[in-house]
Amino acid sequence: MFRKTAISLALAASTLTSPVLAADKSDAPAAPIAIPAPPAGKGQVVFFRPGGMGFAVGCSVNEKGQKVSSLGAGRYFVMVTEPGRHEFTVKSEAKDVLALEVEADETQYATCRIKMGIMVGRPDLAPSTEADFRKNNKLKLVDADDMGPGEGALRPDQLAAALAASAPAPAAAAAPAEAPAAAN
């Protein structure tokens, strides 16, 4: 009896304290996710998947029959690609297609949602916005192991290199603007 009561108390205590700890953890301001500018003449699409319903269902983004990257709940990845029309697919018990017009030197956003299916949840790709992406500030980059073999998805080291390369860009872009003024 005493053992049962102790276990119950311990469970109750853990139930009560864990949300507090979780709240403490969540109160820490998360740094905004940095997305680099695409390479000159190329466009990019940021795929993200907020957590929520159907977190156990996979959402593997494919293009032209090749997997670009898996996209687990609470994850994102950046795909650099040529400008033009692109068709991305996800598949479980049904296939879903999203076509996007990728523009040179611009970033677009797409999200994966899990909708209800008959036997299992169905991933659904939809166009999205940067604002929606920024609402989910706890997203994590997809692991390198889960990317490919299709081209385009930036691996963590490639993303870091792109961010490092694009960091001094504003200073470099400001220089030509001042040059004509100085000449005048």
Place this chain on the structure above:
Amino acid sequence: MTWGQGLRGAVAAVAVVTCLAWHTSHAQDVATTAPSGAANVGPQPSSAQPAMLDPCVVALSEHRPGTCIPALTPIQIELAEPLSSRTSVTGQTFGLALVSPIVVGGNQLIAAGTTGQGEVVHAKKTGVGVGGELVLAARFLQIGEKRLRLRSMHLNGAGRDQQGLAFAVGVAVGFPALFVRGKHIDVPAGAFADAKTAEPFWVDVPADAAEKPAEPRSIEKVVTKEGVSNVP
């Protein structure tokens, strides 16, 4: 070859090089004075396009009177017809019109109301709990016999999801949850959208010299580009 012919050739070569240099420097000026919305687009998309002659450079080298509309000039367009994820299909074209005139260096080059065409890149009806989807692209403005290509239209969207309701119905009564649909996305005729010009475009005669310009619509944003002057 006589001395006179050689001198004329040299003068012509210097003139062409000067025109090219002038155009390049003005393109940089325009890029630096562009509104903040265009600041993050980076260099012109020429590297993504197949190599082709810049019509503005050609016109300048030919000393044609007129003005150049630089690539990536922001414009505002309105849809000429309603579109909906309920009825639209992928690949369908739709009419559009320029809301405000394109003004460069104080000259109105393309009048408000100029019509063009767009394309439905992606349309999908609603699913169980998820909203409809619509991705649109502006393709071109028809200016006389020529087409001014457009890009970067921003009017994509997905209808509101009803996932919560579908899940709740699924838990409560099971199978009927499959009939809970998300919301469609409806874009009425006359809806405004932002876009950009996709290429440099040479206008031989300013539109206001040929006809009375149409009044701009009652919106705040009027596209102007300082720093681009007329060619005498």
